[in-house]
Amino acid sequence: MxxxxxxxxxxxxxxxxxxxxxxxxxxxxxxxxxxxxxxxxxxxxxxxxxxxxxxxxxxxxxxxxxxxxxxxxxxxxxxxxxxxxxxxxxxxxxxxxxxxxxxxxxxxxxxxxxxxxxxxxxxxxxxxxxxxxxxxxxxxxxxxxxxxxxxxxxxxxxxxxxxxxxxxxxxxxxxxxxxxxxxxxxxNPYWLLFEKCIRGDSSDNVFSAYPGVRKKGTRNKVGLLEAFGDRKKKGYSWNNMMLQRWVDHNGDEHRVLDDYERNKILIDLTAxxxxxxxxxxxxxxxxxxxxxxxxxxxxxxxxxxxxxxxxxxxxxxxxxxxxxxxxxxxxxx
CATH class of the missing domain: 3.40.50.1010 (5'-nuclease)
Structure with a gap:
């Protein structure tokens, strides 16, 4: 069918x-x-x-x-x-x-x-x-x-x-x-889903899990591509990104992993x-x-x-x- x-x-x-x-x-x-x-x-x-x-x-x-x-x-x-x-x-x-x-x-x-x-x-x-x-x-x-x-x-x-x-x-x-x-x-459905769960979805008012994150990392900072490539093993690149913390405009602290998991529930249509x-x-x-x-x-x-x-x-x-x-x-x- x-x-x-x-x-x-x-x-x-x-x-x-x-x-x-x-x-x-x-x-x-x-x-x-x-x-x-x-x-x-x-x-x-x-x-x-x-x-x-x-x-x-x-x-x-x-x-x-x-x-x-x-x-x-x-x-x-x-x-x-x-x-x-x-x-x-x-x-x-x-x-x-x-x-x-x-x-x-x-x-x-x-x-x-x-x-x-x-x-x-x-x-x-x-x-x-x-x-x-x-x-x-x-x-x-x-x-x-x-x-x-x-x-x-x-x-x-x-x-x-x-x-x-x-x-x-x-x-x-x-x-x-x-x-x-x-x-x-x-x-690439897997990459696009991962990227949206990190960047959020402005059209639905879903906030970013890591504002300002680069797609490709630098010598000193992991980017989305490196974390995505490490998503199955969850090694250095994955943890280096997901355990980062940032502070929003209200002064509240966020851990990337927590907001990523929240966004995954909101955005991933199988989660x-x-x-x-x-x-x-x-x-x-x-x-x-x-x-x-x-x-x-x-x-x-x-x-x-x-x-x-x-x-x-x-x-x-x-x-x-x-x-x-x-x-x-x-x-x-």
Whole structure:
């Protein structure tokens, strides 16, 4: 089996922000839906997938584990103008309508839990289906850590496929770096995860475990590359970095290892606390059941009519193929 795992909110709202600024709100709403479904349709066709799983957001457990988590986004929302707030509300209402359509009118699997993020569920699905192939539909680089021979990532905003072999454009050619004109290097999931756990994630307000650390060390100081190379043996380079201490702007002292372990729980999508892992597994188990909705294509045309999605309705037969494809009758591990 080959599954498409859709990071639904990411795809929808990234599409919103890539729409023309000159377009009115209605056109931007349609554009976000169009890019979301067209991205899935292209990936389904190109990757020859068998079933689509939409992964939705809940209130993240990480906010209870680490109080600053995504606090920056709350500040950004509070700074919106009244007009921006009204548009934001319209987009969320549209997104809710899209979710409801997928849940009730199609045979796609939908994963959601009120304490889990879509990232948790995507990683959990991959872990629960180790013998299958998976394509993650998302522009979020956090998923690089999951790349394996049987796991790829499709970015519908840039129309790129990210794999362990390299990054490929829509024609299947290697993507070149715009500055160097050289092929972009294939992602190394283990290095990228380690680096993010040390440097933190500013987009999620996860603080660095070692502010100012260099990628490559000097004669007198170990860098990230040396510590990463020593991560299995945990010898001199590893301990030299991890046992360093630093003081933050409040005068509080931190040990690198302690903050690294905290960030690993927050960022590593296989390192959640045991009770969270249980909720992930339970959600996947309860949702991994065949759906038998009929006339999915007709229901899709009605949805397109509501939002005047002419280009999507013109491709309704193609899109209805994957909207109708049900989860197979099989047990998961």
């Amino acid at each position: 080959k599954y498409l795992l859709v990071d639904t909110a990411n795809t929808f709202f990234r599409a919103r922000h890539s729409a023309s600024r000159q377009a009115d709100t209605w056109d931007r709403l349609g554009f976000a839906i169009h890019v979301t479904l067209a991205s899935i349709n292209k990936s389904w066709r190109d990757q020859k997938a068998n079933h689509v799983i939409f992964c939705l957001e809940g209130r993240s457990w990480r906010k209870d584990f680490y109080a600053p988590y995504k606090k920056n986004r709350e500040v950004a929302r509070q700074a919106l103008t009244e007009k921006e707030q009204e548009e934001n509300q319209l987009f969320w209402e549209t997104f809710d309508n899209l979710q409801e359509f997928i849940k009730t009118k199609t045979n796609c699997t939908v994963l959601q839990h009120n304490e889990l993020e879509a990232d948790d569920l995507i990683a959990g699905w991959v872990e629960a289906h180790p013998n299958d192939d998976h394509v993650i539909v998302s522009s979020d680089s956090d998923f690089y850590q999951l790349l394996r021979p049987n796991v790829r990532q499709y970015n519908g905003i840039t129309d790129e496929l990210h794999t362990l072999e390299g990054i490929f454009d829509k024609t299947g050619n290697i993507v070149l770096d715009k500055r160097t004109k050289e092929p972009k290097p294939a992602p 959640q606390p045991p009770e969270i892992k249980e909720k992930i597994a339970e959600t996947i188990l309860n949702s991994s059941k065949p759906k038998k909705n009929l006339q999915v294509g007709a229901q899709f045309l009605k949805f397109c009519g509501k939002y005047e999605l002419k280009r999507l309705s013109d491709n309704a037969s193609s899109i209805a193929t994957w909207l109708s494809a049900s989860y197979p009758d099989q047990e998961i591990i």
